[in-house]
Amino acid sequence: MMLPEAKLYIDGKLRPAAGGKTYDNIGPWTGEVVGKAADASADDVNEAIAAARRAFDETDWSTNRELRVELLKKYRALLQANRDKLVQIARLEAGSAIGAAARAQIDGALNGFDGLLDCFPKVTWQKDLGKKNEYGFDTQRLVVNEAMGVVGAITPWNVPLYVNIGKVVAALLAGCTVVLKPAPDTPLMGAIMGELAAEAGFPPGVFNVITSADPAMAGEMLTRDPRVDLISFTGSTAVGKLIMKNGADSLKRVFLELGGKSAYIVLDDCPNFPMVIASSMVVFHAGQGCAYPTRLLVPKSRYAEVTKILEMAYAGFADKWGNFDEPTCIMGPVISKKQLERVKNYIEIGQREGARLLAGGKVRTDKGTGFFIEPTCFVDVRNDMRIAQEEIFGPVLVVIPYENDDDAVRIANDSIYGLGGAVFGDTQRALGIARRIRAGALSVNGGMSITGDLPFGGYKQSGMGREWGVEGIEEFLETKAIGIRAS
The missing domain is CATH 3.40.605.10 (Aldehyde Dehydrogenase; Chain A, domain 1)
Incomplete structure (x- = not known):
């Protein structure tokens, strides 16, 4: 065409x-x-x-x-x-x-x-x-x-x-x-x-x-x-x-x-905890969104559970992306060969830094002659790693454990960026955390913080x-x- x-x-x-x-x-x-x-x-x-x-x-x-x-x-x-x-x-x-x-x-x-x-x-x-x-x-x-x-x-x-x-x-x-x-x-x-x-x-x-x-x-x-x-x-x-x-x-x-490196914070009292964790996958439009939350912050007490949920979620999504004619498909290729190489390079950086590749990570030439790279997830990530600090602009999620609410806020704010973010949990507790995050658009329990009648923009860089x-x-x-x- x-x-x-x-x-x-x-x-x-x-x-x-x-x-x-x-x-x-x-x-x-x-x-x-x-x-x-x-x-x-x-x-x-x-x-x-x-x-x-x-x-x-x-x-x-x-x-x-x-x-x-x-x-x-x-x-x-x-x-x-x-x-x-x-x-x-x-x-x-x-x-x-x-x-x-x-x-x-x-x-x-x-x-x-x-x-x-x-x-x-x-x-x-x-x-x-x-x-x-x-x-x-x-x-x-x-x-x-x-x-x-x-x-x-x-x-x-x-x-x-x-x-x-x-x-x-x-x-x-x-x-x-x-x-x-x-x-x-x-x-x-x-x-x-x-x-x-x-x-x-x-x-x-x-x-x-x-x-x-x-x-x-x-x-x-x-x-x-x-x-x-x-x-x-x-x-x-x-x-x-x-x-x-x-x-x-x-x-x-x-x-x-x-740019952005927004945090997706899930609290230990979050209703529908498994569904919220699974929904954190960075797949919509291949993760090519400036406000897309690409750092998943989870309670250390439930870290093993989170890992299992994400393994299942990514496995279940394996055949649901890269389909041009499928009306429900939400992830295609990245924009260009240059962007494909950028994402691939960051995946290699994450592996060298010692993060564990839980899912994805491969260029998929079997999907066609375009610019396809798998939905990718890293666990065992520290917030000082480059994959946690730098904007990748591709389908890459990094998972970082936190000790308590103060630690979650500290990690979320430990970034040169401050564009968007999301918090899931008891509404008042989540709202309190959202108020402490230095970012321009915060979603609480899935609320829409980016619409045409709301101001949108960032803090910091x-x-x-x-x-x-x-x-x-x-x-x-x-x-x-x-x-x-x-x-």
């Missing part, structure tokens, strides 16, 4: 890259070409930035809230009408199994869009602080929130539509104009957003999409160009640090949603700023104080 060509969307026009240059879109299931994408030049990127700047400076986009809401509701309907196409793109381009494509990849993104639309009326645009007498006269004071300006949105390949919508829709609702740079591995999920924006009748320049085979060129331009006011980036912590450095010269506002929710829209606003001398 082949996907349509991903084209650029610049200044209201869908078009090829300069000179008609394209690059191959590689499908993770086969390792073969599944489509072509426009390979933007520096001139193309420059044109997109210039278009976004003009649209912000010379039109009423930033002030016409009614127009923005009307167009974005129309845009949401077009995305829904193209749902089947979006699912197919997620399957072929991102390597998503059907069960994951329909849930997190597409429906999660569309639900998130709805959450942002629902939150928009709650955004504060102006506050009247009344009169105050200073220096012998009265001043009427207003605090006004206004759109920040031109946004460079740089997005990853793991759940591309979800992250694209989280950045683009929030920024557009706030009144900003946007240049979206999708990851090179998933160009069409960005390009189709440009296609549907054209169909919805977006004014020229308010939204632009640039695809490029070069993972750095367009991002470097966006982060260094003084015409871009704000960068919103989701990706690795290392690249996030580089973006901060690049943006320093022009003092850009920078929002970063970065998991980033800064928040996406989604009212807070995610207001991140794209600037604050102005106005004082009016009263007669």
Whole structure:
């Protein structure tokens, strides 16, 4: 199956890259070409930035809230009408199994869009602080929130539509104009957003999409160009640090949603203990999620029991992944050969560090010519091991025993990251532990802590700023104080 060509969307026009240059879109299931994408030049990127700047400076986009809401509701309907196409793109381009494509990849993104639309009326645009007498006269004071300006949105390949919508829709609702740079591995999920924006009748320049085979060129331009006011980036912590450095010269506002090594804490009084332990397997979308809890923390008193449960759970899952046409399948390949080698390397590191490989660990060429690696579980892991400290971004779970609640909190917080996490047990006890964990999104007993109407973001080296929710829209606003001398 082949996907349509991903084209650029610049200044209201869908078009090829300069000179008609394209690059191959590689499908993770086969390792073969599944489509072509426009390979933007520096001139193309420059044109997109210039278009976004003009649209912000010379039109009423930033002030016409009614127009923005009307167009974005129309845009949401077009995305829904193209749902089947979006699912197919997620399957072929991102390597998503059907069960994951329909849930997190597409429906999660569309639900998130709805959450942002629902939150928009709650955004504060102006506050009247009344009169105050200073220096012998009265001043009427207003605090006004206004759109920040031109946004460079740089997005990853793991759940591309979800992250694209989280950045683009929030920024557009706030009144900003946007240049979206999708990851090179998933160009069409960005390009189709440009296609549907054209169909919805977006004014020229308010939204632009640039695809490029070069993972750095367009991002470097966006982060260094003084015409871009704000960068919103989701990706690795290392690249996030580089973006901060690049943006320093022009003092850009920078929002970063970065890596994670989230903890999944199971308490000894957890109801349905065996089911909760079995559910900790890192298999959904091959573990390619920044907030995915990949450190399983369990009571030392029940460690032997945990090991047996996981042995059975992984054995039972052995034939339930890597099936392209199975509607219930939730795990396919990893995104690329590069990512496959990364995961494989970490598995080898874990073995050298002395962790015990309980399940998986092998590249599975029998699954096909794509990038398949088994669901993997390490036990007898110490939290100072690299496999417990570094983000693997693959189907690898590490199991760490703890002595008591304080020890569980200590281990969970002993990380440079602080993005997500989960706690299972007596509700009040689990809630008390969740409050002590230094992370941005915590689930207690399976509660949803990541939805379109909730703010999402990290502590520590998991980033800064928040996406989604009212807070995610207001991140794209600037604050102005106005004082009016009263007669």
